[in-house]
Amino acid sequence: MYIAYVVVAVLFALMLAGSGRGKLVREQRVTDTITGLGVPLSWFVPLAVLEFAAALGLVAGVFYRPLGIAAGIGAVLYFVGAVIAHLRAKDNKGVVAPGVMMLFSAAPVVLGFLSL
Template sequence: MFIAYVVVAVLFALMLVGSGRGKLVREKRVTETITGLGVPLSWFLPLALLEIAAAVGLLIGIAYRPLGIAAGIGAFLYFVGAVITHLRAKDTKGSVAPGVLVLVSVAPIVLGFLSL
């Protein structure tokens, strides 16, 4: 299970960093989507930092699994919040991507526990 955790943690961390980067540099598509949901621009930096922190936690979790599990839980909660934000804005189509990421974020949590 350790190798599976490493693979999932690295891939998910790369995805989180990419998503955080999109918010940091305010890519047009990301900015339009998120501001269209009613999220103010002032939240972009904190949201990006949360994603990057989760990515770092997942990678450190390779050596210290409890941190990786905690980072996975944080990412899970982050994407649950994203789904809720989409649903509150009545954007059911837009809730699919964060919904998938909610499911993906469960993998490092489960694999982290299984590889303790």
């Protein structure tokens, strides 16, 4: 299970880093989507920092599993919030991406526990 954790954690960390980068550089697609949900531009940097922190925590979890598990739980909660934001804005089409990310973020948590 350790190898599975490493693979999933690194892949998901890359996804989180890419998502955080999109917020930092204010990619047009990302900006349109998030501001369309009512999220102010001033939240972009804090949201990106949370994603980068989760990415670093998942990678650090390769060496210290409890940290990776905690980062994974944080990522799950982050994407639960994103799903809720989409549902509140009645953006049913847009809820798919954060929903998939939420489910995928649970994988390092499960694999982390199995590889303790």
